[in-house]
Amino acid sequence: MTEPAPRRSTAPRSGDVLLGEDWVSPDPQSDPGQQAGRGRRGIVALNRSPLARKIIIFNLLALVVLVAGVLFLNPFRDSLVLQREQGLVTEARLVADVFEARMPGTGAVNMAAGDGIDVAETLALVDIAPGVEVFVFDTFGTLLVSATGAAGAGDVDTGRSTVITDFLNAVWETVSGVLSSGSEPATQIETEGLARDVYAQARAGETAVNTGRDAEGGAVFAVATPVWRAGEVLGVVAITSAAGEIDRLVRYEREQILQMFVIALLVSIGLSLVLASTIANPLSDLAAAAELGRDRDARKMAPGRVRIPDLTARPDEIGRLSVAMRGMVAALYDRIDANEQFAADVAHEIKNPLASLRSAVGTLRIAKRDDQRERLLEVIDHDVRRLDRLVSDISNASRLDSELVKEEEEEFNLLKTLSNLGEYLGQQAGEKGVDFITDLPPEPIMIRGLEARLAQVFVNLITNAVSFCEDGDAVRVWARRRENRVLVVVEDTGPGIPEQALTKVFKRFYSERPVAQFGDHSGLGLAISKQIVEAHGGVIWAENIRPTHADITSEPLGARFVVGLPV
Incomplete structure (x- = not known):
């Protein structure tokens, strides 16, 4: 199985994505613009935070509607009226009883x-x-x-x-007078x-x-x-x-409600400010970090990397958003680094045939014999075909990322795909004198993914195995289902893979081929295959075939490539 590629150990740079910056107490390495913004805004800047204003307004609106409903329904007035009427009836009857008793x-x-x-x-x-x-x-x-x-x-x-309740009562009476x-x-x-x-x-x-x-x-x-x-x-x-006795009692009860309303209003505003500060401020920091990176890219100034605040300690959606944004930024920079490395590798790979072409053309001008010119023309033709193949493979590799994202995944029968490929590639292997063997289970194995792309992986692996085989060798393709995964194995009886190359065969432009096949392969096939498999959540590795308990230094019996895909 392929060992993971060693990670580059680089010293921390001021432009790297921060992994330990805290929103409440910013890391000294955080962006000076973000620190200055935090220092100016205080707890929450209402004039610059529409979200904070909405939180406060909506909280106050619910409280105002509740108090207005209580005052409008006026339940205490009905209760006081009923109690006062019953009291007066009792008082009148007592006075009448006094007169009746005096008669x-x-x-x-x-x-x-x-x-x-x-x-x-x-x-x-x-x-x-x-x-x-x-x-x-x-x-x-x-x-x-x-x-x-x-x-x-x-x-x-x-x-x-x-004073406060008198003012609110005046407002209430004015509104009530308008409504009535x-x-x-x-x-x-x-x-x-x-x-x-x-x-x-x-x-x-x-x-x-x-x-x-x-x-x-x-x-x-x-x-x-x-x-x-x-x-x-x-x-x-x-x-x-x-x-006006009842009116005074009702007014006093209403004043008590309005006093509690004023207290609740102040508490609600305070709690809303605290809530807004815990929501709006970190979101503002995240937005500011993203905008700062956008402005830097637009102006081509301050080449340092974007620093996303680390809010991963928050057990809420803002913490999840911080994790997602930091992951996106890190993935973006990884992709940029990969593209830079890819461009450098492409330039290096193209320079080799170009140097050979330049040398052949220069020599052709001074060659005198026809056999020398013919030989030089063959070299030029070989290098031109090599360049054409290299450019085509580079074009396919550069489009692969976007195509893997754009294409729609579908459910398909993996065994049927392998069977169809075996019929076509088996004929090519037979023309070379290589036996082609398939060992597939009878039951279908359904997986979800991009059928054409996975077929490209198996075509690369099978043609790669056939290319290393000679007359009388064999290539075997078999598949087995293991719980929630399916393993597809391509084996050959060729010379095997050098031990030092087992961890390199999936790198771009790496090719371990005989001298006779030099220039016939770009070295991108296995790299593209690995990229497609990993995009489907699978794994791929290479190993040599040896007898059980054989010495690891003994000559291999062939090479084996294993693809594991989720079912």
């Missing part, structure tokens, strides 16, 4: 005339909540007495606010009039509830309940809430 058990009672009960004195005994008005009506709808609860020193002020501009304005009514609106239902023996607006637009609740004695309604007690 005598027997005798006539007239609340309007004061017979049997003093309405004003009884109402004075009732503890009325601050801002609440109580009205007492007789059965004819006449207002007998009314009273209003006075605010005490210990009452809680529900109008607390802050099409609705009819609420009817403004005095509290006594609101109480009289529910009097009729209470006079009929029911507890009634009504809602209205005072002169300033504040919500006012009115509850009326009858005063009973011996199954007869003697009067009605009506209670109205303090003007």
Whole structure:
């Protein structure tokens, strides 16, 4: 099996791709332009990072929609309204119970005339909540007495606010006013009039509830309940809430939500900046490194290689992107180095026949005998054909990389391909007096790849084996499936391969041939075969055939080339 080619041990150059540069703490060898950019931008540069702006905007948008939805639905207002109505109903019934308890058990009672009960004195005994008005009506709808609860020193002020929430409330009220501009304005009514609106239902023996607006637009609740004695309604007690009481409570609850919104807004902005810095900054570094390399190539300045930041320690997609970009850049420079080496090898290989041609042409001018001229013409013809073959093989090798990428892989039967090649190449081997033997299993072996390119590999290996054989030798082609791989082996009974050449036969332009075959081969066939096999994820190697347990220094029985392909 072919040993791996030794890697070139070169000293680190300032232009090589960095393998240890850290994004947070740049390596001293990193590009000065990148270091300067990192120093200027701080945590994150919003004016130069559209991605950071999008992250912050989208995070804030979700928070704003959530808070706006809570304020628009206003669930706490409905809850407060229901609780306040139930409280007023209970309070009205308690006041009515006080009047009923003060009435005598027997005798006539007239609340309007004061017979049997003093309405004003009884109402004075009732503890009325601050801002609440109580009205007492007789059965004819006449207002007998009314009273209003006075605010005490210990009452809680529900109008607390802050500068920020006042501003946000003003914005909210403005938006709400615009959205509700099409609705009819609420009817403004005095509290006594609101109480009289529910009097009729209470006079009929029911507890009634009504809602209205005072002169300033504040919500006012009115509850009326009858005063009973011996199954007869003697009067009605009506209670109205303090003007705007619910609005103040709702405003206070809304201010608390807005305060939490401001805090959440600041936290969201901070977290968004941190998130944007961990995403936008490394992406900016990667983009800057790529742009710097592009500008260098465009201006032909600063010939140092592109340095991609090393973010491989990050267990996320940015780390994967860094690994991929560094691998791409390294592969690109490897390809550039390979192309440079290939160009140098091509120039070297072409110089040999050109030097021979120049020498033959120069000698032809001074040759006097016809046999000398004929010999020189044969040399010129041989060198021209050698150049033509060399240029053709170089052209095919140079196009191979792009063609391997462009062509579409298909699934095909490898054994059928080998069988067809055996029929054609077997005839050529027979013309040379070489036996051609195939040993293929009966079951098809399906693989996925480029059939024409793999066929080119086996053609190269078989024709190469035949070229080393003489009359009476044999070439054997056999294939076997081994788990997830298929092995295709080409063996011959030729002279074998020198041990020192086993690791060189797959190099470009290397040829170990007899003197009689000099110039007939370019030395690219095996190199192209290896490139095609490796592009399919396979391996190829060469070895000599020896008897079992034979001395490694003994003469080989032939050469063997093995191709392993994934199934």
